[in-house]
Amino acid sequence: MTKSKMLLLLSGFILLVSSVAFAQVPVVTAEQVRSWIDGKKKFVLIDARPAEEYQQGHIAGAINIPPDRMKTEASALPKDKATPMIFYCRGAG
Numbered sequence: 001m002t003k004s005k006m007l008l009l010l011s012g013f014i015l016l017v018s019s020v021a022f023a024q025v026p027v028v029t030a031e032q033v034r035s036w037i038d039g040k041k042k043f044v045l046i047d048a049r050p051a052e053e054y055q056q057g058h059i060a061g062a063i064n065i066p067p068d069r070m071k072t073e074a075s076a077l078p079k080d081k082a083t084p085m086i087f088y089c090r091g092a093g
Helices: 003-013 030-038 051-056
Strands: 014-017 044-047 085-088
Touching: none
Parallel strands: 044 085
Antiparallel strands: 014 085
């Protein structure tokens, strides 16, 4: 699956989470994420789907951390709390 198709598919389910202001979780659009990727903005992209779905296709550069592995995979998250983290999934099913 191409990056554009994945971004379009997931556009309604992309969340930007700032570790500094965790209480506020703004939603960002696929176009915003694409501009960040193209503009080389520093952020971490996290695919929160199950590993099987991640392996079938994901946005280039995304790391796979499903919700049930969030605590055990915390070391993969940025140490700098100001680094934005973008989580995406397939949405409510």
